[in-house]
Amino acid sequence: MEPLKPFSASLVPLPIENIDTDQIIPARYLKVTDKNSLAEGCFTDWRQDPDFVLNNPRYQNGHILVAGHNFGCGSSREHAPWALKAYGFRAVISTYFADIFRNNSLKNGLLPIVVDAETHQALLDLAEEAPEAEIHIDLASQTVTLPNGQKASFPIDPFSKTCLLEGIDELGYLMKQTPEIEAFEVSHPARVQTLQS
Amino acid sequence: MPKTLFEKIWDAHVVSHPPNSPAVLYVDLHLVHEVTSPQAFTELRQRGIKARRPLQTIATMDHSTPTTPRGADGLIPVTDAMAVTQLKTLVDNCNDHGIPVFELGTEKQGIVHVIGPELGLTQPGMTIVCGDSHTSTHGAFGALAFGIGTSEVAHVLATQTLLQNKPSTYEIRVDGQLQEGVTAKDIILAVIANIGIGGGTGHVFEYTGSAIRSLSMEARMTICNMSIEGGARAGLIAPDETTFDYIQGRPHAPQGADWDKAVAYWRTLPSDEGAIYDKQLILDANTLAPMITYGTNPGMGMSITERVPDPKQISDNSQKMALDKALAYMDLQPGQPLLGHKVDVVFVGSCTNSRISDLRQAAEMIKGHRVAEGVRMLVVPGSQTVKRQAEAEGLHKVFVEAGAEWREAGCSMCIAMNGDQLQPGQYAVSTSNRNFEGRQGRGGRTFLASPLTAVASAINGVVTDPRTMVAERAYEVSPA
Ligand code: SF4
Secondary structure: OOOOOOEEEEEEEEOOOOOEHHHHOOHHHOOOOOOOOOHHHOOOOHHHOOOOHHHOHHHOOEEEEEEOOOEOEOOOOOHHHHHHHHHOOOEEEEOOEOHHHHHHHHOOOOEEEEOOHHHHHHHHHHHHHOOOOEEEEEOOOOEEEOOOOOEEEOOOOHHHHHHHHHOOOHHHHHHOOHHHHHHHHHHOHHHHOOOOO | OOOOHHHHHHHHHEEEOOOOOOEEEEOOEEEEEOOOOHHHHHHHHHHOOOOOOHHHEEEEOOOOOOOOOOOOOOOOOOOOHHHHHHHHHHHHHHHHHOOOEEOOOOOOOEOHHHHHHHOOOOOOOOEEEEOOHHHHHHHHHOOEEEEOOHHHHHHHHHHOEEEEOOOEEEEEEEEOOOOOOOOHHHHHHHHHHHHOOOOOOOEEEEEEOHHHHOOOHHHHHHHHHHHHHHOOOEEEOOOOHHHHHHHOOOOOOOOHHHHHHHHHHHOOOOOOOOOOOOEEEEEEHHHOOOEEEOOOOOOOEEEOOOEOOOHHHOOOHHHHHHHHHHHHHHOOOOOOEOOOOEOOEEEEOOOOOOOHHHHHHHHHHHOOOOOOOOOEEEEOOOEHHHHHHHHHOOHHHHHHHHOOEEOOOOOHHHOOOOOOOOOOOOEEEEOOOOOOOOOOOOOOEEEEOOHHHHHHHHHHOEOOOHHHHHHHHHHHHOOO
16 A cells, blocks of 8 residues: 555535445445446435535535545445545545444545544635635644644544555555464364364 | 453454554454455455465355346346356355355355354354444344454455454443334334434444343344444344354254353353443333334434424534435425325345344234235345245245235345335335435435334335234234
């Protein structure tokens, strides 16, 4: 995975709470066997509505989604962050994320950024007033900076942060645990015979 | 220190816990299906890695498979080219890695969360994962079971482990006794309506209390299944005699001396007296009514006799917007009752409610009635095993005689990616677990409810309180 560098981008406001992964990518798009062909399915049903924000020319250049509370709930489909990335999003900002979506996003370099309600509102206001305005996201210092200089910090677990900043892939990391895994299997023989009976 | 059931299972599976890193957690059983696995196998292939424990892995076909009747050749025809490719990819991948796979229409095939338990693969104290959020179902056995993403599917295939941060615990205690016509599905819909769909995020539920203890294993699975709808990745119920009775004698259950050893271990698993949970919710089963959802997430639920809430009475702006949007999608008015609302489709199925006891309940209620004119009712068994059992009991005849469709096993209309789906604007009473916009078909509108409520509504063609029918039946059969 590519190391994640600081970046600036403008916003797309979608302040609806509990946006589930069936909206982000409906199930009928899940018959693919790859990750890259999902842009078309991203929010596709909502995009049928001409007034939907992704159809609004003001937000055509936005690469950061500002979404409502509990974004990404529902299905565990990793197709959701794949679709968001394929569509061009680099980060999603919300006040809260569903667990599995957050995990899946971190593994794909799509930053799930949790901010407090006040910052969230400030970002929505900014998107409304100045759609072209860019905010700056710096993972190393865990800060979001608005054009007026206002800063907000966001939490991230130290392990995911290191992985993203250094481009470490988790599978490679886990493979290095092989001696420990072997030792565990030897000391827990009952665990490794599930289907052998 | 007294430990909870969750902590006992967690502690027994920590392989290592390097500093500043999540724990490396061992996975006992990995369930795989066609939709969330292809990209994981690709990852392994690109790295030249083989599955570490292919025999602790089992694959089935369920999501993109049609449930239409078999052809003259005895096979279930798959006509969607992408589904054909996806299913073939699964078989090829499993063969490559030596993973057992239950192909479409074969003896043991079915919804992943139905077959694990029925084959005796799901056992107390295990860690079980699958690239599917309803893996929480298996928690009914006192197993730590949760859904993972496709990257993690690759992690488990390659290493039989996962990197996990330890979640917090949340006790959901349900005491008392359910009234006639009220079922496990109503308990879990009530829990979710209570805490909201994000209420359990970061937590593992443990369902406790006398109402839970008195439930059958299949009813317990219905409850644990929807833990994720409350935001919790896993939901557990302590194993007890009901659990052991269910497992004993199943194809993959331990036998002889191994059985005794296993049961002795399983008896050590329940939470210790005085164990502390991070959060708690207490619910009274005695006062529960049948539940139904009115909105576009499973937390938007109410007693079936209540009225649709009014967005104007919600102060939080984003919540208000969400309800406005939901009611617009559902084409419902604030203050409107759902009782008597027209229904186009009734779906009995999904990993929530497609087991034999669900089908028996549904058949019992529909016997002697007909599906109302203009209503389409589908009954979709959760697995080939359930289907055979139901047919041996003649349940399929009851459904067909009543005017319902009896289908092959699979996810069917729960997910609308296999040909079974609602038409835009249609209303369904569904025994599945998600009422998200478009979940059962683009533009389709879902009321989630129990099998009893679903069947009662099919008979009347409108949303119906099953208690009125239960009472009627009791009257019909009581001696004069
Ligand atoms: S029945 Fe529905 S919820 Fe269950 S596994 Fe299938 S698609 Fe998922």
